[in-house]
Structure formats: C-alpha cells, structure tokens
Amino acid sequence: RKEVEQDPGPFNVPEGATVAFNCTYSNSASQSFFWYRQDCRKEPKLLMSVYSSGNEDGRFTAQLNRASQYISLLIRDSKLSDSATYLCVVSPRGSNYQLIWGAGTKLIIKP
Amino acid sequence: ETGVTQSPTHLIKTRGQQVTLRCSSQSGHNTVSWYQQALGQGPQFIFQYYREEENGRGNFPPRFSGLQFPNYSSELNVNALELDDSALYLCASSDPGLAERSYEQYFGPGTRLTVT
Numbered sequence: 001r002k003e004v005e006q007d008p009g010p011f012n013v014p015e016g017a018t019v020a021f022n023c024t025y026s027n028s029a030s031q032s033f034f035w036y037r038q039d040c041r042k043e044p045k046l047l048m049s050v051y052s053s054g055n056e057d058g059r060f061t062a063q064l065n066r067a068s069q070y071i072s073l074l075i076r077d078s079k080l081s082d083s084a085t086y087l088c089v090v091s092p093r094g095s096n097y098q099l100i101w102g103a104g105t106k107l108i109i110k111p
Numbered sequence: 112e113t114g115v116t117q118s119p120t121h122l123i124k125t126r127g128q129q130v131t132l133r134c135s136s137q138s139g140h141n142t143v144s145w146y147q148q149a150l151g152q153g154p155q156f157i158f159q160y161y162r163e164e165e166n167g168r169g170n171f172p173p174r175f176s177g178l179q180f181p182n183y184s185s186e187l188n189v190n191a192l193e194l195d196d197s198a199l200y201l202c203a204s205s206d207p208g209l210a211e212r213s214y215e216q217y218f219g220p221g222t223r224l225t226v227t
Binding site: 004032034041042043044045046049087091098099100101102103104 | 153
C-alpha cells in the first residue's frame, strides 16, 4: 500500500462547478499535511497547508480527518486556470521535515 | 516566485556519465531537499541537507550524493547515470525554525535531465 494515495483522475469538470479531491495516508503518526498544485512541466507550488481540522482560502477548502487518515480539497466555482495536477503531501511525525507525496490528481476545467 | 533557483534548466547526458545539479535556496532558508519526479508521478525524496549536514535520505543508491555549502546552496551529484535517471530533479528550501510553517517547502523550477 502506498503511503499517500490519491485518485489519479483526470477529473474533467465544467467551469463554475465544484470539485473535490480525496487523499488517504497510511502513517497514523503523520502531523503535517499540505496540498500542492503543479502545472504541466513546472514545479509544485504550495496551495494550502492543513494544520488542524481544516481551513479555507477563498474558493479552496481543505479538511483533515485524523481518525480516518483522510484529507480533502474542495474547489468551488472552478476557473479554467485551476486546471493542473493537485498533489497531497504528508509529513510523518519524527521525519525531520521530510515530505511524502501522492502521485497527484489531474484536473481539467472545460469552458 | 519562491526565490529558489536551479541550474541548469535542461541537461542531456549519456549513460555512464556523471552530472552535477545546483540549487540556491530562498533567502533565510537553511534546509534544502532534493526530489526526483518521473513523468506522471509525485516527487520522490532523495535526501535533505540541514546546515551542511545530510538530514535524511530516501530510497536512492549511493551514486546519488549531495552537498550543502555555508550559504545553504546545494548540489546533487549523480554518478554512473542510468536511463531510468531521466526525470525532473527538484530542489526545495524550507526553514525548520518557522514553527507551524516549518514543514512548508518551496520549490525551484527544476532541472530536466535526459539520459540517452
């Protein structure tokens, strides 16, 4: 079983729709959680950090369920520019700040 | 932009050769992590340097080695290149002293290595 699992997609979504990504992690001692966004052939960019039960930044909402070892990302009112791959990232406790990455979920927003 | 720079941007090498990739971290960040990202995959952790010392290593063979300098810039060296080493190599900087934000990593644009 992979340490961080995501649905690879692609998710094809019409502009303006709401889309949700799910991610599960295997290490129950994980303590830091992130969503990164990666455009084609570019570097990953930090989208949101998830430090408690969840947080919201504009159209983006991230939630964490420690009991189920599950993280989600919700994008409301999706824009064409949201098309990218979304990577779920976890840092296990005691890992010396090392990050474990999911393979990413590809999102395609259609006009 | 993150302020993390990498060089070169693209590189083509022949199997068996050696390569050195370079990274300059964001100002104030003393930790550099290196990742290998194959097409369609998430980044795979190679190793991390904190204040010039290796601070952890992923599942990569010894022919992958690194170095961090007093100014916190870093190098990744790969010896005896293999075809499977073709990938995007990413460098990320961070600052463990930032409390809640200590795990946040900021990436450079990467070096795309092709081994033929």
